[in-house]
Each structure stands twice: as C-alpha cells, then as structure tokens.
Amino acid sequence: MVSFMYFDVGGVVINDFSATNHWEGLKHELGVTTDEQSQQFETFWEKYADSVCTTQDVDDLLPALTDELNLTFPAGYSLLAAFVRRFSTNEDIWPIVEEVQRTHKTGLLTNMYPRMFKKIEDAALLPTGAKWDALIDSSDIGHAKPSKEIYDISQKEAGCAAEDILFIDNTFGHLKAAEELGWQTFFYDSADTKKSSADLLSFLKSL
Numbered sequence: 001m002v003s004f005m006y007f008d009v010g011g012v013v014i015n016d017f018s019a020t021n022h023w024e025g026l027k028h029e030l031g032v033t034t035d036e037q038s039q040q041f042e043t044f045w046e047k048y049a050d051s052v053c054t055t056q057d058v059d060d061l062l063p064a065l066t067d068e069l070n071l072t073f074p075a076g077y078s079l080l081a082a083f084v085r086r087f088s089t090n091e092d093i094w095p096i097v098e099e100v101q102r103t104h105k106t107g108l109l110t111n112m113y114p115r116m117f118k119k120i121e122d123a124a125l126l127p128t129g130a131k132w133d134a135l136i137d138s139s140d141i142g143h144a145k146p147s148k149e150i151y152d153i154s155q156k157e158a159g160c161a162a163e164d165i166l167f168i169d170n171t172f173g174h175l176k177a178a179e180e181l182g183w184q185t186f187f188y189d190s191a192d193t194k195k196s197s198a199d200l201l202s203f204l205k206s207l
Contacts, residue, residue, distance in 0.1 A: 002166045002184060002207055004158040005100055006136070009110035009117070011170035011190040013097070014125045015088045018170055018190035022086040029082060031071050040069055053111045053144040058083070084119045092197040094127040100204065107134030109154050109167065114139040134158060145169075146177035155181070166207075168200065 010016035017023050032041045044065065052058045058079050065071045100106060110117070117137055120126065134157040138144035141153055158165055162182030169175050175185040186203055189196045 003160040003164040005166045006109040008169040053138045092193040097127045105133040109136045111138045145174040
C-alpha cells in the first residue's frame with residue numbers, strides 16, 4: 001500500500017540540468033572556455049557541492065570563483081538565476097501529479113540551493129494547480145539526499161510507515177538510500193520524460 005508519495009523536483013517534477021548540455025552552457029557563460037579552466041571549475045564545484053545544497057548561498061561563491069579561477073562577472077550577476085534560467089517545465093508529468101493528488105497525499109523531497117525553490121515557483125515551472133502536503137527542501141533543513149537525516153525528517157512529515165511511502169527520483173543513489181529505510185521507489189529517467197511518465201503511470205496503476 002502507498003499512503004504518501006514524494007517527488008523529486010529537479011529532473012522529475014521540472015526539467016533541470018539532467019540529460020542536457022546546460023552544465024557546459026553555464027560554464028561557457030561564466031567564462032570557462034579551456035580544458036584547464038573546465039577541470040579547475042569541476043574541482044571547485046565538487047568542493048562546494050554539499051554546502052550549496054544545505055547552508056551556503058550559491059551566489060556567495062562568486063568572489064571565490066574570481067579569486068580561484070580568475071573569472072569576472074558583470075554587476076548584479078546571479079549564479080542562482082543562471083541555474084533557474086536553464087530549467088523548464090516537465091508537462092509530461094503534470095497529469096500524473098494531478099491524478100495522484102486526488103487520492104494520495106504528496107510531497108516534494110529535493111536537494112535545493114537556498115532561495116532556489118522560490119525562484120522556481122516564481123518562474124511558474126511547477127505543475128499548475130498542484131498542492132503539496134509536504135516540502136522537504138535540503139536548504140531549509142540542513143541535510144541533503146542521500147543522508148539518512150533527510151529521509152527521517154521526510155517520513156515524520158509524511159506521518160506513515162516507511163513501507164507506505166513511494167519516492168520518485170532520477171538518481172539511483174537517492175533511491176537506494178530510501179530503499180534501505182524500507183521505502184518504495186521508482187526511478188524516473190530524465191532523459192526521456194514522456195516514456196518515464198508513461199512508465200510511472202503504469203507502475204502506479206499496478207500498486
């Protein structure tokens with residue numbers, strides 16, 4: 001039985017950088033043009049990947065990018081806005097969200113940069129008319145997937161047993177962590193949202 005469904009945001013409920021060339025496009029926008037710069041940028045980003053999903057504002061990295069990679073930015077430039085500008089709606093999943101919300105409680109369980117979710121809302125990228133019973137945002141609670149803490153908080157918010165939660169995500173590691181706690185899971189392939197949405201609908205009908 002499934003009593004509560006959690007959806008990931010980026011790569012599931014909306015289209016993000018997953019299965020795209022947006023990451024390379026962002027690097028080019030930032031002035032990362034050579035192979036050496038690209039490697040330096042990847043090393044830099046790996047260093048901050050966890051903290052920007054929990055406690056550190058991504059725009060606060062701009063001075064460090066200037067100091068460490070010698071990149072320059074126009075006045076008022078926002079790295080957060082550069083990310084969200086590359087996101088888009090995933091309308092393939094909208095009918096599924098609408099249908100399941102008629103019969104089940106649903107929530108969003110997402111690794112998110114501080115202030116990003118509000119920008120996603122303001123850009124009208126989420127399914128129209130969707131009402132979520134829970135929002136578990138890593139930047140609000142200070143824990144990110146796949147840490148056990150974020151799943152414990154999510155289960156408490158859902159108010160049901162682990163085996164009654166279904167989690168839909170596009171990252172195998174995040175799903176594995178949920179499965180180890182007894183959750184049901186579904187892998188959503190961001191590379192083919194039409195097929196993934198059809199497969200998800202069939203999976204839900206089989207429950």
